[in-house]
Amino acid sequence: MKIILTGATGVLGSHIMYEILELFINKKIEGKLFIIARNKGKNSALDRINELLSSNYTPKIIKDKGITKLHEYIEIIDTDLAVIQDTFSSQIKDAYFIHSAGYVNLSTDEEQREKIFDENTKITKSLFNLFHPFIKKFIYISTAFSSGERKGLIDNDFHNLDFIPEHRNAYENAKFHSENFVVKQCKSLGLPYQILRPSVIGGKMLGKESNYFISKYMVFYLLAKFFHFTAQRKNEQENVRFIINEKTGLNIIPVDYVAKVIVNTFEREDIQQLNIVNDKSFNIVKGLQLIMKEVGYTNFTLIQSSLDFKYKNTIEKLYYESIGKHLKPYLVTEANEYDTTLLNSILEIPKLDQVAFTNMIRYARLNNFKDINV
Known part of the structure; x- marks a missing residue:
């Protein structure tokens, strides 16, 4: 072969x-x-x-x-x-x-x-x-x-x-x-x-070796990384508003x-x-709450409307002018799911619950969100 x-x-x-x-x-x-x-x-x-x-x-x-x-x-x-x-x-x-x-x-x-x-x-x-x-x-x-x-x-x-x-x-x-x-x-x-x-x-979830390991932190990890380092640098956390569709998932x-x-x-x-894909998307509200709790940034608000959205502080501006503008389309998108009948017949899909999701973020945090560049 x-x-x-x-x-x-x-x-x-x-x-x-x-x-x-x-x-x-x-x-x-x-x-x-x-x-x-x-x-x-x-x-x-x-x-x-x-x-x-x-x-x-x-x-x-x-x-x-x-x-x-x-x-x-x-x-x-x-x-x-x-x-x-x-x-x-x-x-x-x-x-x-x-x-x-x-x-x-x-x-x-x-x-x-x-x-x-x-x-x-x-x-x-x-x-x-x-x-x-x-x-x-x-x-x-x-x-x-x-x-x-x-x-x-x-x-x-x-x-x-x-x-x-x-x-x-x-x-x-x-x-x-x-x-x-x-x-x-x-x-x-x-x-x-x-x-x-x-x-x-x-991150990895099968077997017992290097659980939650991933060599590069992208997408939802980037949001966690941003607020992890922001929480470390700022004594007073400024309120950040996330524009989201509460029904959608990741x-x-x-x-x-x-x-x-x-x-x-x-x-x-x-x-x-x-x-x-996973047979069940992770609700975006719960995901954001778990990410922010794990990285220690607690001053945030979830909103649904973005009409006349003007930045209220420095951190909100930094977020929306960096990764926020690229992630926003996924936070406000319509809710969907995938037909995983065929996929599940090939190999059973691992369940991504709140504990596993938190462990993914925790692994990244404990490794300081450092990518492995080979």
Whole structure:
């Protein structure tokens, strides 16, 4: 079995790499994992991958195997995705291509739009056009939010809708555009494909190793990070008003669960689209209350109307002119849920209750919200 993976140094991609290696080891598969990665500063692609294979957060089964043995399964293609060229077509023939690399940026700033599009859609198109003659299947890791603002029950099919999705930002739009490209091209070529869509990714929850670990803090973690450091810096907490829809929720799914589903699914011919999501979104009011309690910022108010909204203090202004303006569309969106019947049949969805959600935030707080940059 041959698998090509992009994004192996990223939040989700690293866990996909672990799951693939565990699959090879446990099932005694004669497999080869081709990892497309680039150097970062003084660290080569090899250095970066070796760090992921030997760190204190590496799964025990992987770490115990040892670097030397693990590299019998791995071949690193050291290059930037934006400039990759074909020098390996014979090696990768009939490989599964899992494209996990992406640029997660929820910015609503217009000047960011082109960069977000290039880092997601333009690179996806280039990779597909370069690799499709040699591979047996293209698996694209998108986002459950690529369908835009939706209410009610959302199923797995985003490409036979009777309406045009309204996206909240350039990231959602770029991922949806990439999906459309992959679906259209694969259908015209007769190439099997999958679109797999995680929702908001949270810390690990499966097993007993490194519970709640995540290598980079994004989305809801960023809100917690902002108010954690604000609470530490300010003696007197200024009141911050959150504009929210009290009925909406935040759909969070553990990173290790997403990776396991991807590796359990990529060979299946009967699945072309799958949302990898929680069967129940976490209510936004309860989520905000738990976050603020955990980080120690207690002076806040929840409001529903944003008419004539003017900043009342410095902290409110700082919040809404930084991460607040990018998160606001998700706090005021319509309530929805996902049909998880198919997903739950693949791997039981872990329950994200108040204790687990608090533990995710607590883990981040205790680690000072410090990202691990490999």
